[in-house]
Amino acid sequence: MKARPKAFVSKQDKESYLSAAAGLLGGRLQIPVSRVLPLSEAAQAHAMLAKGGSEKSCCGPEGRGASRADPRRVERQEENNMATMRAAVIREAGPPEALKIESIPRPEPSAEQVLIRVRAFGINRSELFTRRGLSPGVAFPRVLGIEAVGEVASAPGGQFRAGEIVATAMGGMGRQFDGGYAEYVCVPVRQVQVIKTSLGWETLGALPEMLQTAWGSLFRALRLASGERLLVRGGTTSVGLAAAAIAKAHGATVISTSRNPARGAMLRQAGADHVVIDSGTIAVAVEALPGGRADKVLELIGTTNLADSLRCAREPGIVCMMGMVGDKWSFDNFSPMEVIPTGVCLTTYDGGPIDFMRTPLQQLVEQVEAGSLHVHVGKVFQLDQIAEAHRLMEENKAGGKIVVVTS
Numbered sequence: 052m053k054a055r056p057k058a059f060v061s062k063q064d065k066e067s068y069l070s071a072a073a074g075l076l077g078g079r080l081q082i083p084v085s086r087v088l089p090l091s092e093a094a095q096a097h098a099m100l101a102k103g104g105s106e107k108s109c110c111g112p113e114g115r116g117a118s119r120a121d122p123r124r125v126e127r128q129e130e131n132n133m134a135t136m137r138a139a140v141i142r143e144a145g146p147p148e149a150l151k152i153e154s155i156p157r158p159e160p161s162a163e164q165v166l167i168r169v170r171a172f173g174i175n176r177s178e179l180f181t182r183r184g185l186s187p188g189v190a191f192p193r194v195l196g197i198e199a200v201g202e203v204a205s206a207p208g209g210q211f212r213a214g215e216i217v218a219t220a221m222g223g224m225g226r227q228f229d230g231g232y233a234e235y236v237c238v239p240v241r242q243v244q245v246i247k248t249s250l251g252w253e254t255l256g257a258l259p260e261m262l263q264t265a266w267g268s269l270f271r272a273l274r275l276a277s278g279e280r281l282l283v284r285g286g287t288t289s290v291g292l293a294a295a296a297i298a299k300a301h302g303a304t305v306i307s308t309s310r311n312p313a314r315g316a317m318l319r320q321a322g323a324d325h326v327v328i329d330s331g332t333i334a335v336a337v338e339a340l341p342g343g344r345a346d347k348v349l350e351l352i353g354t355t356n357l358a359d360s361l362r363c364a365r366e367p368g369i370v371c372m373m374g375m376v377g378d379k380w381s382f383d384n385f386s387p388m389e390v391i392p393t394g395v396c397l398t399t400y401d402g403g404p405i406d407f408m409r410t411p412l413q414q415l416v417e418q419v420e421a422g423s424l425h426v427h428v429g430k431v432f433q434l435d436q437i438a439e440a441h442r443l444m445e446e447n448k449a450g451g452k453i454v455v456v457t458s
Contacts, residue, residue: 137457138233139437142192144184147441150195150232152434158229158237162208165243167217170201171256172231173289174440174453176375181225182441189226196231197224198260200252201457210240218259218412219243222404232437234457242404248416253431257289257452258419261426263410264373264402265293269301271409272371272400273347277302280342284333284360285351285376286323287314289452292427294349295322297415300424306345308333317450321425331355334362344368352376358390366394373400376447427451434458 136157139150160166178195180186198220203211211217222242224230229237248255268290269275281298283291286307295305299322307323309315315326327336338344344365350357351374364370382390391397400406418424429449432440434457443449 136234137434138194138229139196139434140192140194141182144182144191147182147438147445149182150437150441152437155194155233157235160205160207160237163240164207164237165203165211165217165219165240166205166235166237167199167201167219167243168204169199169231169234169236169457171252171454171456172196172199173257173260174444174455175260176444178225179441179444180375186226193225194229194232194236195225196233196236197221197226199224199231199236200246200255200259201236204235206240208240211243211245216246216248216255217243218246218255220259220263220404220407221402222407232434232455234434239404242407244408244410244412246413246416248420250416250420252456253454254419254426254428255416256454256456257426257428258416259407259412260402261289261293261452262297262412262415263407264290264400265297266410266415267402267406268349268371268373268400269294269298269347271406272373272398273349273369275301275303275347278304279346280304280306280344282306282308282337282345282348282360282363283323283351284308284329284348284356284363285374286318286321286326287311287450288351288374288376289427289429289449290374291349291351292317292321292425292451296425298322299324300418303347304342306337306340314450317427321427329356332359334359337363347371349373354382357382361391361395361397364392364395366392367396368394369396369398371398371400429453431456 134157135154137152138155140153140155141149143149158166175197177197181189181195200218203213203215203217205213219238219242222239224238275281275298281303283295283305285291286295287309291307295307298305305323306325306327307318308327308329309318310329312328318326325340327333345363346365346368348360348364348368348370350360350370350372353375357372361370415424419426427450429451430443430453432455434455437455440453440455444453
């Protein structure tokens with residue numbers, strides 16, 4: 052049998068064909084298609100062509116869609132979609148409604164960073180201050196959020212494995228760089244802890260900042276020892292509830308306060324041995340309790356009550372101001388000789404990334420799983436409900452940690 056002669060194609064024609072093919076694949080060359088018919092209707096396609104149809108008709112196997120995108124273009128589109136994320140963005144200081152859900156570029160981690168797929172995060176009062184424009188040095192627009200839990204999406208430096216459950220907090224999150232109010236957050240490796248747990252995201256999301264603040268305040272700032280008396284001023288806050296539970300497990304006698312008499316049962320469930328209804332001045336009431344004044348005082352209300360809290364401590368006690376539920380940062384007039392009793396020390400707790408990494412988070416999470424450490428989750432919101440979550444915090448009605456889940 053004779054070989055079939057090869058068709059001659061000029062170099063110019065070949066270049067034209069290749070250019071056209073590249074144009075089709077790249078999407079630069081558009082070919083109009085008037086109709087797509089199944090293979091069984093090929094005769095109808097021929098009839099349409101005989102009538103002078105000017106655009107292309109195509110036939111294909113039964114059930115195929117009317118259009119098929121080039122796989123490479125689909126892949127590129129998927130990559131573009133993956134490169135963005137949903138986040139609660141604040142562009143200027145304002146009320147809760149200033150937090151808007153937007154689609155923004157997903158951050159890309161360096162070798163010293165970790166990209167975390169955020170599954171949940173807690174709402175913190177410092178974020179409320181930032182939203183109002185009261186946090187020095189914070190520039191808008193910004194994604195708030197000083198903590199997050201989730202899974203490792205990428206760690207270019209190899210410090211973590213993809214899919215590991217992790218927690219992060221502080222270190223400039225939500226202030227110097229975009230924080231946890233998003234589907235992804237990119238943070239330095241030095242402020243990430245791996246957590247092995249079966250807890251749900253709505254519980255795990257409540258823990259990082261709350262537990263590190265309670266733990267650090269008790270054992271770094273106050274140096275709480277077993278057998279001591281601890282006063283938790285602002286006992287129904289999430290940190291106050293956690294501190295009471297941790298202190299009780301440590302062997303301390305716990306006195307917790309609330310302005311609402313109805314919260315007494317919740318405080319006792321958290322670990323309080325005594326409940327004091329807070330009228331604004333409680334030093335006399337605390338001294339009247341069996342055992343008298345406290346050895347250590349955790350002040351979570353702030354400067355509005357600090358002078359009275361100092362009077363609740365006995366020598367050589369320590370008072371740690373940690374929270375600002377009273378929405379006030381400083382004294383109007385501060386006279387140390389008048390405010391600080393002799394023999395009583397006043398300190399604070401900042402809780403930066405070093406403190407977060409020192410917190411035995413895995414141990415505390417295991418206690419939560421075992422039921423020996425009770426964590427109070429006030430309410431769980433979706434990311435789309437971030438404004439409602441902030442409004443609930445402003446109203447001080449959560450009764451525990453406010454958590455937001457992202458999916």
